Amino acid sequence: MASFLPQSICLLIEEFSKLPGVGPKSAQRLAMHLLHSPDGRLRALSDAVGDLKKGLQFCGNCWNIAEDSVYRICANGARDRRQICVVEEILDVVALEKTCEYKGVYHVLHGVLSPVDGIGPEQLKVQALVDRVRGIVGAGDAEASDSALRASAEETDGTCAIEVILATNSGLEGETTALYLMRLLQPFKLNVTRIARGLPVGGDLDYADELTLMRALQGRAAYC
Amino acid sequence: MASFLPQSICLLIEEFSKLPGVGPKSAQRLAMHLLHSPDGRLRALSDAVGDLKKGLQFCGNCWNIAEDSVYRICANGARDRRQICVVEEILDVVALEKTCEYKGVYHVLHGVLSPVDGIGPEQLKVQALVDRVRGIVGAGDAEASDSALRASAEETDGTCAIEVILATNSGLEGETTALYLMRLLQPFKLNVTRIARGLPVGGDLDYADELTLMRALQGRAAYC
Numbered sequence: 274m275a276s277f278l279p280q281s282i283c284l285l286i287e288e289f290s291k292l293p294g295v296g297p298k299s300a301q302r303l304a305m306h307l308l309h310s311p312d313g314r315l316r317a318l319s320d321a322v323g324d325l326k327k328g329l330q331f332c333g334n335c336w337n338i339a340e341d342s343v344y345r346i347c348a349n350g351a352r353d354r355r356q357i358c359v360v361e362e363i364l365d366v367v368a369l370e371k372t373c374e375y376k377g378v379y380h381v382l383h384g385v386l387s388p389v390d391g392i393g394p395e396q397l398k399v400q401a402l403v404d405r406v407r408g409i410v411g412a413g414d415a416e417a418s419d420s421a422l423r424a425s426a427e428e429t430d431g432t433c434a435i436e437v438i439l440a441t442n443s444g445l446e447g448e449t450t451a452l453y454l455m456r457l458l459q460p461f462k463l464n465v466t467r468i469a470r471g472l473p474v475g476g477d478l479d480y481a482d483e484l485t486l487m488r489a490l491q492g493r494a495a496y497c
Numbered sequence: 498m499a500s501f502l503p504q505s506i507c508l509l510i511e512e513f514s515k516l517p518g519v520g521p522k523s524a525q526r527l528a529m530h531l532l533h534s535p536d537g538r539l540r541a542l543s544d545a546v547g548d549l550k551k552g553l554q555f556c557g558n559c560w561n562i563a564e565d566s567v568y569r570i571c572a573n574g575a576r577d578r579r580q581i582c583v584v585e586e587i588l589d590v591v592a593l594e595k596t597c598e599y600k601g602v603y604h605v606l607h608g609v610l611s612p613v614d615g616i617g618p619e620q621l622k623v624q625a626l627v628d629r630v631r632g633i634v635g636a637g638d639a640e641a642s643d644s645a646l647r648a649s650a651e652e653t654d655g656t657c658a659i660e661v662i663l664a665t666n667s668g669l670e671g672e673t674t675a676l677y678l679m680r681l682l683q684p685f686k687l688n689v690t691r692i693a694r695g696l697p698v699g700g701d702l703d704y705a706d707e708l709t710l711m712r713a714l715q716g717r718a719a720y721c
Contacts, residue, residue, distance in 0.1 A: 277591045279553055279564045285545040291538070293530050299518060301588055306517050307549055308562065308587075314515070315546055321509040323543035325531055329503055338532065340503045363532075364525055367501045 282308065334405070336381045336398045338363055346370075346378055353377045355409070358438040359402060359454060361385050361447065365440065377438070380405065385446040386453055394453070403457060409435055410461050436464040443470050443488075506532065558629070560605045560622045562587055570594075570602055577601045579633070582662040583626060583678060585609050585671065589664065601662070604629065609670040610677055618677070627681060633659055634685050660688040667694050667712075 278286075282304050289300035307315055331337070332344035339345070346352055346366075356377025360366055366379050382397045394400070439454055441447035455465050471489035472481055481489070502510075506528050513524035531539055555561070556568035563569070570576055570590075580601025584590055590603050606621045618624070663678055665671035679689050695713035696705055705713070 277570075277594045278587070279562060281545070281549050281551060281553065282562070285549050288542045288545045292527055294523060294526065301591075302518065303516055304549070305586065305588060307546065308553075312550065315549060318512045319543045319547035321505070321512045322531065322539055322546065325505050325509050325528070325539060326536065327505060329505065329532075338503060338506070346501075362529065363502070364529060367525075370501045 335379045336383065336401060337366055337379060344379075351376075355434055356436045356438065357402075357405070358440050360440050361442060361450075369440065377436070382441070382450070385441060385450040387446050397450075399454070399457070402454070406435070406437065406458060406461055406463065410463070434464070435461075436466060438466050438468060440468045559603045560607065560625060561590055561603060568603075575600075579658055580660045580662065581626075581629070582664050584664050585666060585674075593664065601660075606665070606674070609665060609674040611670050621674075623678070623681070626678070630659070630661065630682060630685055630687065634687070658688070659685075660690060662690050662692060664692045 285304045285307070286297070286300045289295050289303050290297055292300075295303070307318070328340055329338050330342060332339045332347055333342065334347045335344050337344040337346070341348075353376050356375075357380050358369065358375060358377055359380045359382060360369070361382055361384060363381055366381065369375050369379075380398065380402050382399065382402070384392055384397050386392060386394065386397070437454075437458055439451040441450045441454075451467055455467070458465050469492050470485070471492050472478065472485065478486070509528045509531070510521070510524045513519050513527050514521055516524075519527070531542070552564055553562050554566060556563045556571055557566065558571045559568050561568040561570070565572075577600050580599075581604050582593065582599060582601055583604045583606060584593070585606055585608060587605055590605065593599050593603075604622065604626050606623065606626070608616055608621050610616060610618065610621070661678075661682055663675040665674045665678075675691055679691070682689050693716050694709070695716050696702065696709065702710070
């Protein structure tokens with residue numbers, strides 16, 4: 274292909290091909306589309322890519338990406354700081370915010386545990402979550418937090434008003450991460466919850482897979 | 498979404514969404530991928546988009562995009578200038594060149610006739626093709642070329658050694674364009690051919706649609 278197309282087009286096709294979900298054919302089509310676009314469109318896209326990270330930083334509290342040192346949800350006094358929703362990615366925050374249902378704050382892990390890909394707790398914002406929870410719970414629970422890394426089997430009877438909602442995805446890695454975090458946070462005697470897994474709204478029972486149905490049965494609640 | 502993500506990310510998502518085949522979700526995922534990419538990758542993509550059209554121009558002969566005023570295939574003395582393959586797009590040239598089968602030159606129409614989209618012969622490089630053919634046929638056929646725009650029904654018995662291969666796509670618009678060009682070029686008494694339409698290599702007869710099978714039957718040739 275390189276010898277039949279000008280260098281600049283080949284270069285753009287190569288760069289587009291590196292993006293996730295963009296194959297060589299799609300990359301070609303995107304490059305051709307831009308070639309027939311007005312110069313202003315090209316400049317706008319070029320600038321948007323180049324300026325993407327300008328002025329952005331991670332919020333030291335929830336580890337979401339922010340224009341200031343504190344993410345706007347963390348800085349919002351109206352949000353309940355005693356309710357922390359733990360999510361995998363930045364876009365999960367956007368998805369949850371769109372529901373207008375949640376009034377607490379977030380914690381972005383920036384991934385999930387995946388031993389196959391060499392991603393352990395050190396690669397995620399797990400320690401930051403433990404530190405954050407420890408900070409909220411206060412010095413009184415310092416002893417318990419020391420044993421946090423042990424997978425504790427003790428019952429969390431004396432839970433406090435702080436709730437950590439584990440909202441990782443419902444796949445194998447998301448479930449593993451949620452289980453890991455649950456055990457890690459148990460010693461703090463928090464209220465650790467997991468988002469409900471069941472039949473999606475509009476879902477057909479006979480089209481749902483066995484695991485989803487099993488979860489839907491296990492998670493059944495009083496009909497009100 | 499705008500209120501939950503920084504401005505620069507929203508801007509990039511918006512720009513990506515304008516690309517063909519990229520929906521809002523894909524645009525979000527692409528932006529997130531770039532956000533987690535090293536700065537060098539971002540700069541490379543930004544520069545590739547910004548510099549795409551730099552130094553590029555259309556070849557005045559075949560209307561392909563070129564780094565010089567003449568496309569390299571047109572400038573190649575080894576190519577047969579008496580065989581012109583008419584294609585819709587620049588990428589069609591790439592696809593045909595990959596076969597290493599064709600030794601002639603090309604003519605890029607930059608689209609197909611599509612009355613629904615308001616694309617007539619004036620929006621395509623049709624007149625350029627007629628002028629080019631007229632130039633090759635020479636002054637001797639000047640009279641015939643004057644009537645080129647009339648859809649002529651006369652037989653092309655006295656064809657000359659010049660061949661125009663109509664290699665537009667095999668859809669409705671491609672076929673219409675090929676038919677239009679065939680009628681337009683008939684008065685020049687050229688050898689106007691159409692690329693074969695039939696069963697693709699590896700194709701199953703019982704999975705092929707009726708039109709493809711009809712074309713395959715109509716286009717059958719002596720088995721050698």
